[in-house]
Amino acid sequence: MSEVWSFFAEPLGYAFMQRALLGAVLIGAVCSVLSCYLVLKGWSLMGDAISHAVLPGVVLSFVLGLPLAIGAFAAGLFCAVATGYLKENSRVKEDTVMGIVFSGMFGFGLVLFSKVETDQHLNHILFGNMLGITPRDLVEVGIIAGITLLIVIAKWRDLLLYCFDPAQARAVGLPLSVIHYGLLVLLALTIVASIKAVGIILVVAMLIAPGATAYLLTNRFSRMLMIAAAVAIGSCVIGTLLSFHIDGATGPCIVLVQAFAFVLAFLFAPRHGVLAMRREQRPTA
């Protein structure tokens, strides 16, 4: 019993762990609600693309002395818009275009980084530095997460209809392009907020795994949102504490726990899990 208690209590005795935990939970929550839309809309790669594309923006912000978030956000959005433009104006499919745009921007970012003198560690940008989160970072994350969560809670039905049936969204008078770009802006904002904590490479996991896990567990979107949030927050707490005890990097630990949650759902989900589907097939087979 006391071991369980100390698993939670010991890390929380440190201020940096308290901040890490709070940051992780905020980021986990906001990524998880967006992940539900990304998974259903088939935009998983878009999350990956925007996060990689952020790198040159980050480096240019150092050079120009701007807040990190501004450059990152601009670069992320540029990637999304450029992808849309290239897709509309060529015969190449969206996923291909996206691959070219984001890897190009990522490469550009790496080249820029090697040419620029900074006190930043590339490792921290790529993989995050959860334990180094400052109170100021936390405020930034809090504001972005708060705005995104508010918008999604207010507009989740509109976003859902947009993903499910754009034609119907039009037919009931929803402004499609506002929703489309709105969703991209929220995505870019969320990625920017998450980068300090989990880094460019791993943020995509936070943007996919909770939604995918929840998708296996329910047939109703409103529940999917709640399950995804619960899974993400739980994983963030466990992952952060785990990283303290095994002295591992925090971001990867969280991602690992989320992947584990997905595997559990994949195996044991009551209706859409493999075992349940086996059981259903057996009597007829």
Added chain:
Amino acid sequence: MSSAPVFLAGASGAEGVVASLSVRDVTVAYPSGVTALLDATFELGAGTICGLVGVNGSGKSTLFKAIMGFVTPSRGQVRICGLSVNQALKRCCVAYVPQSEEVDWNFPVLVEDVVMMGRYGHMNFLRIPTAKDKEKVTESLERVNMLRFRHHQIGELSGGQKKRVFLARALAQEAPVILLDEPFTGVDVKTETAIIELLRQLRASGHLMLVSTHNLGSVPDFCDQVVLLNRTVLASGPTATTFTPQNLERAFGGVLRSFRIEGGDLHDDHDARSVTVLTDDERPVVYYGEGGPEEEPLRRTDKGA
């Protein structure tokens, strides 16, 4: 504008609107260079079921996209209920029943959620359903006989049941103009009859329906107007005068299978009667004698292929 049969369903957006659809000189070209529609022109009024027929690739879905504002015509204009496309959509004047292939059936939404999506235009900013919205959903599901399935995930339904759910959504939307893209593919005769009966009721209450179909045989059954399409409007007007073997030959060309059996071929006596069977591999249309189509076309008995 209010002298014609005013749309009466009491839809908040479309209240007092008279159903009408005017397509004038509409030309649509895709970025790939294909001109899918060229100078398409026709007019439809309230209380109409209009069949939209043409071969694969003749531009039926493109016409729907132009009416829904998904593609912008490079020339010409579409007006719905006297309004521009965007105004009409804002006021919820158009409901759309999609082709089954366009829907992701694994989406985590229940039947009642889908039907509720028809109500969004009537709801407040947060889209929280009121008692009236819920009532409309129940009523719409009841009208298509799908109330029992309201808590099923949409992928758990049969093809015909899926069609009926989307029809219920169009009903819940209370739009004066309803577009149906091939509502009868993969649907058995019983469901087809039920859908047609529902369309007739809607016609009686002043709705305007545009229905694309390959079931030539059912067209004279329930459509009072027809538009024959092949990149452009070949003919449009009342079924009796437009849906003729001559026009169908023009619309379908070699694609259509045509059998004509004349009385003289069967026996030696003089006999002016003849039977013509036209089919594009769905249910055939059958003409007796020299006149227009009969009220009851012959039902398909074989696959025709």
